[in-house]
Amino acid sequence: MTTMPSLSSELRSFYAGESDRIRREFEAIGDGYAAVVQRTTLLETVVRGLWQEHIAQGDNHPRNFALVAVGGFGRGWLFPFSDIDLLFLHADDESERSFRDPIRRFSQELWDLRTKLSPATRTLTECDRFDENNVEFTLSLLDCRYLAGDREVFSRLHDKVIPKLIQRESRGLVQRLADMTRERHAKYGDTVFHLEPNLKDAPGGLRDYNVACWLALISAMDNLGDWPDAKSLLPASAARRLEPALEFLASVRCFLHFRHGRDDNMLTWLDQDEAASRKIGTTDSADAADWMRLYFGHARCIHRFSTQLLEEIPAAWSLLHRHFQNLRSRLSNADFSVVDGLIFLQQPSAVQDSEVLLRMFDFMAHHGVKLSTTTEYRIEQVLPTLAATPPKGAELWQALQVILLEPHAADALRAMQSLRLLNLLLPELKTIDSLVVRDFYHRYTVDEHSFRAIESLHRLEQSQSEWDKRYAELFSELERPELLFLALLLHDTGKGVAGEDHIPSSLTIAGQCLDRLDLEPADREIVLFLIGNHLEMSAVLRRDIFDPQTIVAFAEKVGAPERLKMLCLMTYADIKSVNPEALTPWKAENVWQVYIATANSLNRSADQRFHGDTGDENVSRLYALAPAAGKKVKAFLEGLPRRYLQAYPAEEVLRHLTMAQRLENDPVQLHLKRGRHWFEVTLVTSDRPFLFANMAGVLAAWGMNIVKANAFSNQAGIVVDTFYFTDRFRTLELNLPEWERFQRNIAEVLTGNADLDRMLADRLNSEKKMTAKVKVETRIDFDDQCSPHSTLLQVIAQDRPGLLHRISSCLSHQNCNIEIALIDTEGQMVIDAFYLTSNQVRLSREHERKIKEALLQDLNRA
């Protein structure tokens, strides 16, 4: 650098020449660090020159007045178009008055140079005041640096005023700093992973690094009552990790400033292309997507460090926070301890066990706590060993589904992703790791979008929004939510593969992942269905949703109500996680409208019958699974409703066929199994009067609460009825031998060898009469239009023991044949739909009237 000229016109050309040199050097070697240091030095030279010219006027050094660099200028990190923060520091008011005009001339010169001067004039007393509404000023003092003037005044500020101010106000200052940071993060959706991030203010930006340094400095000054050694401010390990991130961000921010010609820190797609092609911040060649991965890696490092300090430092000081954290520390168990909301390992070496490792993320997902730095370090240490023999198959799926179902699943997934553990366990997710896909709709990277989709479903329960409550109710009805979460995790994996349509690639990649997890074929089918159709409901929204044909076509594509619920929630979550404004009330209402219209359509078309090979996907799969049984399969399916094939996976259908073939030897075939939420018993037998009613009755007599049921029959008169029930008295749950007696008893009742009425009377007498918490009015509706074969009866009533038996017995007494029964329970309300015939035709109006009368009489009886 050359010496400073004294004339203003020369000053301008000197400043312009030096600025140009810095720019050219940056363009040649791309060293951001060097550029910010050189610019700081240039501005120091300029302001000292102006000080000489306008304030000191030769050797006449002013007393009681000093020029101080604060903020970024104080830190020595002056980016090409950053504000130049200067403090005109006076010992008293007298000094302030006497230097007013020279300061004005001094400032004018800097503005004329087109620098962005941000001046502040304060006395020492004013600097000592802490203003909650202007925390920025106090924070800027933390970076103060002497430039010119009375060194004694500066020393009083630096050595006395600031240390005392910080010791006195540290709690309030940290609190405000934490609040401001949280507000800033919230403005950017609390994520690093933006498609077009702001390099300074977004989470993981340079401001986060400043916040981390301020927090560490305030904490140290609070302890020492003095300035700490700047070199030991951050732990050496953290400083080592942050160094490359800072170098990278410094280079990119310089690049942006030079490119935009102003203090614009938004890294747009065009900037990303240019930065990648010019290898900004890196020496390796990379396309824009890979270059952005570099950015996200560095931003994630800074974000992790600053959020850890934000958690730890206020926690150490706040009594209320400590109390809360102490409560959380009671969460500690044999494997993990929780201190200040952070997870530590009880046995550091335990993390080598992949089971413990995965359990830790489940613990995190369950309690909403974070990993401590030490724990993260331990995990990073074991990753190479884990990579040699990663957990897979059912063991991995078991652990993963437990995590997915927990309320803070998305945070656990983010932590796993951040530590590279998620990619190690599910390499299929590598394609979307920090992936920027450019459209004007999405705001976040593909992986973050997927995590947000999972998060949005977990947050439904707490939401107060009217729309969210509807979806929350739907979510609570799901039988296998873990499959939906898995589908959401994988639904956009295909976006990492070149091509117009990402869905085929997503299906291929998801298929590999499901192989790795060794999913049951039926579960696999559901996950792939959801991924393959995740845009279908949005596509329907672009058609006339009030046109019945649109809805029927969509219903045919979906097939079964449970799949519809999952697809509806997937659509909701997918749209909601695109950007905060994507799911407008207008759109939420339309999705809901499509959902209920389709749900109703599915129920009204439940008895469309299967005749011959219709090219149905499910049928093709059946033939593929059991090619030798082709004719038998066809004969068994003949006359069964199409809904039957949608209700059961192919493997189950083949089991029913086998059971039907055994009927010659044993007329009642039963299959009992225990699911996650309830037990399930399937009955295959020849149709006969009162069959469904007797089955419902025997379950009620055993104290079982029927929550769902399906009843189907084929042309040969074979029925397949499945009852899903909860074991209210834990009879089956606690007594394995009772499984046998339970099934034997069902067979005895169905073959007329046991007295069901007496069994039911005993059960009802032994149970105390329960008071209903919610009163549900009985409602009975008939629909003659929805089916060409049967009359649809819908009964809505208060749930109570033996209710299904009473309804179905009443229908049998009224000479009705139950062709299909779709039984459902929602809280204390049962919603049962029966497709009825009488003498193989639909019911007459008179018959319907009689049935309604009989049902009302029976159901209104106490």
Next chain:
Amino acid sequence: MTKVEAIIQNSKLEAVKDALHEIGVEGMTVLEVRGHGRQKGHTEFYRGREYTVDLIPKIKLELVLPDNMVEKVVQTINGAARTGKIGDGKIFLSRVDEAIRIRNDERGEGAL
């Protein structure tokens, strides 16, 4: 200059947009709206509950045009949005006194 406000069915947005692009209309504002005209709402029953849709979701397009284009645009929207059934929507025309491009303060039809 004339402002054209068209309320159309959601499903017709793409068709109307494409048709307008074909006749050289580049800019428009699209709003998600709800309302009803003669096509009143309807009631659905879902799991025993009544669910009334009294305000039907629609799309509203807003365009400001030089007067000589208005008739062509109206015909284009009519052609692309019409199904002949109730609920196809409406088009409203109103006078616009001035248009200003914020970027460079350009005024009048040049700012459109």
